[in-house]
Amino acid sequence: MASSKKHSREQREARERLRHYSARTVVHEKTLARRKRDNILAISIGLIVIALVSAAQVFYFSSGPGAPEPAPSFTPEPSASAQENVGDVPDVSVAEARTWTGELSLNDVTLGIELDGAGAPQAVASIVDSIANNYYVGKFCHRLVKTEKVGLIQCGSLDGTGASEPGYAYGPIENAGVGGFYPAGTIAVARSGDDAFSNGRQFFIVFDDATIPDDAAGGYSIVGTVVSGLDALQSEITDGGVADDAEDGVPVIETSITRFTIQ
Structure with a gap:
């Protein structure tokens, strides 16, 4: 138990x-x-x-x-985008991939110039063709820029206001300034901001070393160089300044293209 x-x-x-x-x-x-x-x-x-x-x-x-x-920006006119307007832009073969020499007269100031048909064939073809068709004579230089970093005069607007030309635009950008630098004597094509296919007949001449920052599309097509007469351009035209004491606007001295030859 x-x-x-x-x-x-x-x-x-x-x-x-x-x-x-x-x-x-x-x-x-x-x-x-x-x-x-x-x-x-x-x-x-x-x-x-x-x-x-x-x-x-x-x-x-x-x-x-x-x-x-942000870095200060600069966009040569025209201000309106014209990417869809291709118009009668000549073929690049017109530039012949060679150096063109000629004279460009603004008022009574004659500039000796060289255009680089190999470096910027499409832009140079446009200028050469436009000269051949007597487009430039009589067109105004509607814009003068004089700042610490930029000194240029812009010419060739169809209506004298800097507006883009309907039906005439091309691209892409060719031979742009390296690092946004455009030395005195540079001749380059103006375009709309942020649009690589809005190059037209307008061009600008840099009379004092310029730093022009790239925008979203890049830089500006350098087509050639002023090889003589740059000092006269400054003393006779650009030294007159910008209207209303501005840094960017209409030149005080009314300026137009009186002669443009190339060979």
Whole structure:
């Protein structure tokens, strides 16, 4: 009888130990699961915080108050885009991939010029063809720019206002100034801002070393060089300044193209 009671007691004790063990196991597993969940949550929050901080820094240094000051921009007229207007633009073969020499007279000032048909074949073809068709004579130089970084006079607008010519535009940009630098004597083609296919018949002459930053389309097609007469251009025309004492506008001395020859 005593043996039977002892056996029953041992069974109860064994069941009790098993119950406690099972309870501890469940608690341990729940603790591990909770720790894993907490770790995942902590990592997720950390990643979100890092992403927010990174986004804030990007905004601060790109669009916010920490953004660098943009470089001053300059866009020779015409101001209206004319990419869709192809008109009667001559073939590049007209430039003959050679150097053209000639004379360009503004008022009574004669400039000796050279055009680079190999470096800017499409732009030079346009100018050579326009000279042959007597387009330029009588056209005004409607714009003069005189700043610390830019000195140029712009000519050849169809209506004398600098507006683009309907039906006449071409691209792409050829032989642009390296790093936005256009040395004194440079002859380049004007175009609309941010549009590489809006080159036309208008051109500008740089009479003082100029830094003209590229825009979204790039720089400006250099077609040639003034090889003589640049000093006279300055003393007789550009030194007269810009109307209303401005830095960019109509020349005080009314200027037009009186002669343009090429060979």
